[in-house]
Amino acid sequence: MKTRALALLALAGLSTGCVTSYAARPPLSFQDFDYSSPEGKPWPVKRLALPDTAAAHGLARVPEVAYVELNPEGTQTVLFIHGLGSYLKFWRYQLDAFAAQGYRVIAVDLPGFGKSDKPASFPYSMEAMGDVVHELAQKVGANKPILVGHSMGGQTSLSYAIRYPEDLKAVVLTAPAGFEKFSPREKAWFLRAFSTALVKSTPEYGIWGSVRQGNFERWRPELNWLIEERVRVAKSPEFDSYAYANVRTVNGLVHNDFVRDSLGRVTVPTLIIYGEDDRLIPNPFLHGGEVREVMSYGHEHIPGSKLVGLERCGHTVQMDCPQDYNQQVLAFLKGLESGARP
Template sequence: MKSFTISLFTAILFILPITNHSQNQGLQWLDIELSNYNYPYKVNSVTLDIQDQKLDMVYMDVQPDNYNGKNVLLLHGKNFNGAYWETTIKALVKEGYRVIVPDQIGFGKSSKPEHFHYTFQQLALNTKSLLDTLKISKVAVLGHSMGGMLATRFALMFPDTAEKLILENPIGLEDWKLKVPYKPVEWWYQNELKKDFESIKSYQKSNYYDGKWKPDYDQWVNLLAGWTLNSSYKRIAWNAALTYDMIFTQPVVYEFDQLKVPTLLIIGTRDRTALAKPLVSEDVRQTMGLYDQLGKETYQKIPDAQLVEIPEIGHLPHIESFDAFIEPLKKYLKQ
């Protein structure tokens, strides 16, 4: 019963990053694995032997004093890492949940391989390996943005592990291949090389926050822009390009009806995030990323779903409107 509630790599590394030095003044240089950036909680790592190489997957495992026997897995979005879950972790730990927060391979403090075949299946396997290492057999899985696509794939692959699925403004609620012409990885790579603080901020301001910027949001821009100052930025950009291709070519939208896990959708209805909007006409662009419609459509596809819509909030409810995000989440986890 549904309820509705509120190496090819080395061959193509030939383009130097384009940066605006005046924009980058005062920007902190960041290590390729963010070793000079402190996460809100202690980090550990597990070494994965995958695709003929050993890669380190970094994670936070925050355990409460009043453990209630339940675990929550938080999966970050494309332009983020585990650090932006700080307030969510704090609130859930206070409620007695053990909270596991990985950085996926290619993101945050985890390894940035020179060669890697990115699939959501592979990332789900990596995440399951982490849970197995921690001897965790049951979790509620919360995914934001790209993490929502990964969380969906994880729940489809491991329905006995995922007790509940929570999707916070997940991307992939529509199939962009039907509207946007395909571009190869090299195209995404060149776009990444051109990024700097101002271009990253402009994208997030327009797509995530509807032009309503707050100084607190700068920290999430800095975590991406600081990498552009690194001499290893080409490798970071290459991994980012590969994950864009993964997102574009591996939709989960056709499998929502196959989910066997109770699911909560938390949707900021002002969100207009969609991949590769500049590649289409203005008329087509206006039909993409309409979360006020996509949330309802997705809710109808999932067999056991609840929907919470947060009006006038964009792509990051847990950053932009934390109380409106955390209260329905806590209520759902207790059901």
Template sequence: MRNASSFYLSALLLSAVLSASAAEIAPAATYGPELQGFDYPYPLKHYAFESQGAHVQMGYMDVAASGKANGRTAVLLHGKNFCGATWEQTIKTLSAAGYRVVAPDQIGFCSSSKPEHYQYSFQQLAINTHALLEQLGIHKAIIVGHSTGGMLATRYALLYPQQVTQLVMVNPIGLEDWKALGVPYRTVDQWYQRELKLNADDVRSYETKTYYVGRWKPEYERWVTMLAGLNQGPGHKLVAWNSALIYDMIFTQPVFYEFKNLSMPTLLMIGDADNTAIGSDIAPPDVKAKIGKYNVLGKQAAKLIPQATLIEFSGMGHAPQMEDSDAFHKALLEWLAKQ
């Protein structure tokens, strides 16, 4: 009996060791090419249409007001390393305040199509978004754009000025023209090779340093898993290729030259410690030293936009809506209430 008991105990210990080892080497979560398997905070719907000769679809969330409806709609446009889902807290807050909220994923991102061949432009993405809103019966809206979504929001507002009641940009990138400032050009093929290597550790390291001013919070990990899991899933190459095309669009299509043409009340919400600048990793030291200075860029942008209000979040980085949700949403709701 003692031998049998000893053998049984040894087997249990061995099983525990093997299980622990398996857990240590288990691969991180991966998702399908349209982020299949990732849980969105609200029901995910799809808008199917034809674009550039291809059948494509945009994923989106359409969330009704949970508080007393005020008849206003806010459209939330995500950034390059974000998705509609990353607006989770903003959707909840705006909905509770009486707003209908629509948060789409743009073509090439997240739950939307990743075409093999697509000519990316902010005009095309704006037209796609406008078509979605028309189908939903939304003819006037508050347009809110974060990061790359800020560039898209600007283009949308320039294309459809009569349908944008207010424009909000949250740490938009493209407040300067990197190529004109001396940042070297990466070809699409070079971006593609870079994106093929993307992994969770690199994403976390980059975002900690560039987005969050060295301060990492456990709740950010969900968005790292989302981004890395999409890239490393079964759509790996197609996801990386679309990402490369999108980076080229961002680098080559600055919109801040046209800020002077914005005709609607505009709110700039800027974490002033942000240092995001596309291509800064390959820029010469003298160029790198002068780009991505949001404590300067926010003020410069506010002077270019005719009806601009600037709210700066001292010491915050690229995503103040995630870093200090309460302060951010209080400021946003107060400004919207005045409009």
């Protein structure tokens, strides 16, 4: 199964054509990642210890997460949660734009990702991730935040919404995980096929394929930093703990029927927004199908939710089609201010 997964990555990479190679460039640590707007405006990075999460999950050491905050004077907090294998910089086209609209903006690196701690003892379940976001919101005084989660961040947002409904104003589920059904056999496949060795041994052309081809429909050169950072950080000592966090998180994602079975318990206003050319949902290696079918399942089971599909947009829709995405999400948020439901 590992061989098959590597072959799929290689085929994806070969289809990208002539691309820039970053393999000869020096290593880059997660802490050296450039967290800034597309215009180069740096974001101040803060850190927060999570003693409540540590106590709830029996961690001997209290982990810390990194986050950025813009426009702290804003009265309504919008809290952005990234997806699997990524970090808060994947909201590069949203943070300043939403802060400019008057919102208090917070974006977090979840445990195991970006500049946050990557403890091997952390559970990496969606419930634990939800606890992290909940504690962060409580500690920074974000009263009833609006959660905006992408992919895994969407499933984390759902876990939060189901378990802490009184501490939430609304959710924006961006190409969310959590709606797709995986059989016991498919879950076993994930355990066999997805390993730290696979994450660590992915060649550069496979990274080009999985990122550019798997996540985007409108790739443009300004996104090349996604490839460069991934290639160079793989040479850093911290990458082992990141690879382990990815594997544990995938296990947490697929073994989380609690979220899918509890969608009816989401009571806050909900926007589900996705790219109609998503190549990762549904899982293309297991059962295929159409992304619209998966997203429609969530829409049908979350009372009063709104469903929006964006044409010619891929899985990482907030970066692939930032203008269309921002327009739809900001309109949804403005509707909340007027008291309108989706």
